[in-house]
Amino acid sequence: MSRRRPPLLRLVGLFWSTSVAAEMEYRTDFALAVLNSGFGLLTTLFGLSLVFGDGPSFAGWTWHQAMAVVGVFTILEGFTRAVLEPNLGQIVRHVQQGTLDFVLLKPVSAQLWLSTRGLSPWGFPDVALGVGLTVWAALRAGAGAADLALALVPLAAAVVTLYSLWFVLATTSIWFVKIYNVTQVLRTLVEAGRYPVSVYPFGHRMFFTFVVPVAFLTTVPAETLVGRGSWAWIAASVGLAAALALAARAFFRFALRFYTSASS
Amino acid sequence: MSVGSAEVVIHVEDLAKHYRVADKQPGVVGTLRHFVRRKHRLIEAVRGVSFDIARGEMVGFLGPNGAGKTTTLKMLTGLVHPTSGEATVSGFVPFRRDADFLRQITLVMGQKQQLVWDLPALDSLRINAAVYDVPKAEAERRVGELAEMLTISDILTQPVRKLSLGQRMKAELLAALLHRPTVVFLDEPTLGLDVNAQTAVRAFLRDYNERYGATILLTSHYMADITALCERVLLVHDGRLVYDGDLAAMVARVAPHREVEVELEQPLPAEQLAALGEIERVDGCVVRWLVPHGALTRTVAQIMQTLPVRDLRVTDPPIEEIIGRVFSEPAPGAKA
Missing domain, CATH: 3.30.70 (Alpha-Beta Plaits)
Structure with a gap:
């Protein structure tokens, strides 16, 4: 008979409050994070303005609709910085230093621990800027409250998809130990999500839809947001997220069988 | 050594762990060869080890580096899957990592730390209390009691990075024992500590064993840890158990x-x-x-x-010398 598991929300709340407290020891980092977010956003918008320099629309997207894509991308960047990096980025270190042992010895899901133990407030400025830009651009593109509410579904699916891809790659460190580069490659590929996937040539579109599903990360939520989405794409994004989440979990369990623990 | 009629908490039978490791020659040629055609070699870290440990026993696990001590501890805590053989701890198969099993055990590693570096130990202890489902009031009571036993009540609010090595190790022990495990595995718990801190940690472990009847399996390079705490020792060498029995009897026979x-x-x-x-x-x-x-x-x-x-x-002759003699000439009745 298994005893009651500790209330997960309370646990995650504790994880995050201690994690933020640890980060707050370094105050100047916050100012740098705000500057970094603002500068990154301005650079993207400048690039977008060059693309739209020739007319009011490009590859079927208006300026405001394309800005909604940038907004969704910025939210995901913030999520990456706030949650994925401080957690999944640490898995490699845990494997190298052998501290994964402590995680595996705890009577809670190791995946939950590895995915939620840290929270970096330095991703918050990106999330705030991204949400602000997305809502503003969507409203300017003629979106209504229903569009905004419906877009939360593919956006949540995008978060789960991105997390699952990162988690699978981070899990491979159990075999390969040094996989910083692999997650860096994923980050670079996800950069393509700054722009609607239809701006890319056919081959790239196929790659970003079916191989590295960047289209589901930013384009599908943004399309839903500005009223260009379809139920089929929303369903596909939810299905993809669910499949990847289950696959990531199964893959992690499989990988643990090969964990040999760093020698003392 | 038999544990008689006492309740067996740790049962190990014919346990083995083999690793496949890359084998590379030094130099540029070796590197190129290794890149083109990778050679592997099988390391038999643990080879058919068997023993039983009864509830409340404190047993020393001795052996030179690479003898298989840590690998055995990791198999007993469920961190590493055995290649073959059987191990049960409190009736659980460790590698299944059942939550009820994990609540009963702990592993303290002298060279690894679980406390958050930038925060006071109390913050990490709060997390451990939540993870192990220890109610707040009970957790506070246990922290108070263990901190008093370890004489670290006044340093729990300081960031861990500001603590001395000895204070940090004591705080690590507190974090590892907050859920009051009944089976405690310790891997070099006094490594790098000065003599005073080593003595304090030993006294604490003896106290913990007496108060809570915990079963303790301990590896250490410091013989003083073993002689001070353990009546029974397991000697492993090259992955095999070469002696299992009374420490004093071994000393009397070999020396x-x-x-x-x-x-x-x-x-x-x-x-x-x-x-x-x-x-x-x-x-x-x-x-x-x-x-x-x-x-x-x-x-x-x-x-x-x-x-x-x-x-x-x-x-007495130094215990290190005695152990050395055992390793060079496997004792009669040794288990292979």
């Missing part, structure tokens, strides 16, 4: 003599000294005899009565 060193008022003729027993060394007024355990009291009494003694000391 059947004790050393009696006497400082005399003045030098005496060798034949007068030899009449009292086997002389190991004579250096002016200082004489050292090797005396069998059974003859110790009689010989010491004779020396005191017949010789002009200024000072007398009775010592």
Whole structure:
């Protein structure tokens, strides 16, 4: 008979409050994070303005609709910085230093621990800027409250998809130990999500839809947001997220069988 | 060694762990060869080890580096899957990592830390209390009690990075024992600590064992840890168990003599000294005899009565030397 598991929300709340407290020891980092977010956003918008320099629309997207894509991308960047990096980025270190042992010895899901133990407030400025830009651009593109509410579904699916891809790659460190580069490659590929996937040539579109599903990360939520989405794409994004989440979990369990623990 | 009728908490039978590791020659040629055609080699870290440990026992796990001690501990805590054989701890199969099993055990590793570096230990302890489902009031009571036993009540609010190595190790012990595990695995818990901190950690472990009846399996390079805490030792060498039994009995068998060193008022003729027993060394007024355990009291009494003694000391050969002898000549009845 298994005893009651500790209330997960309370646990995650504790994880995050201690994690933020640890980060707050370094105050100047916050100012740098705000500057970094603002500068990154301005650079993207400048690039977008060059693309739209020739007319009011490009590859079927208006300026405001394309800005909604940038907004969704910025939210995901913030999520990456706030949650994925401080957690999944640490898995490699845990494997190298052998501290994964402590995680595996705890009577809670190791995946939950590895995915939620840290929270970096330095991703918050990106999330705030991204949400602000997305809502503003969507409203300017003629979106209504229903569009905004419906877009939360593919956006949540995008978060789960991105997390699952990162988690699978981070899990491979159990075999390969040094996989910083692999997650860096994923980050670079996800950069393509700054722009609607239809701006890319056919081959790239196929790659970003079916191989590295960047289209589901930013384009599908943004399309839903500005009223260009379809139920089929929303369903596909939810299905993809669910499949990847289950696959990531199964893959992690499989990988643990090969964990040999760093020698003392 | 049998644990008799006592309740067996740790049962290990024919346990083995083999690793496949890359084998690379040094130099540029070796590197290129390794890149093109990778060679692997099988390491038999643990080879068919069997033993039982009863509830409340404190057992020392000894062996040179690479003998298989840590690998065995990791199999017993469920961190590493055994290649073959059987292990149960409190009736659980460790590698299944059942939550109820994990609540009953802990692993303290002298060279790894779980406390958050930038925060006071209390923050990490709050997390551990939540993870192990210890109610807040009970957690506070336990922290108070363990902190008092470890004499670290006043440092729990300081960031861990500001603590000395000894204080940090004590805080690590507190974090590892907050859920009050009944089976405690310790891997080099006093590594790098100064003599005072080592003594304090030993005293704490003995106290914890007595108060809560915990079963403790301990590896250490410091023989003083083992002699102070464990009556029974398991000696592993090259992945095999070469001795399982009473520490004192092993010492008596492998080193059947004790050393009696006497400082005399003045030098005496060798034949007068030899009449009292086997002389190991004579250096002016200082004489050292090797005396069998059974003859110790009689010989010491004779020396005191017949010789002009200024000072007398009775010592054992260093335990490291004794262990070395066991490794070089597997003891009779050793388990392979």
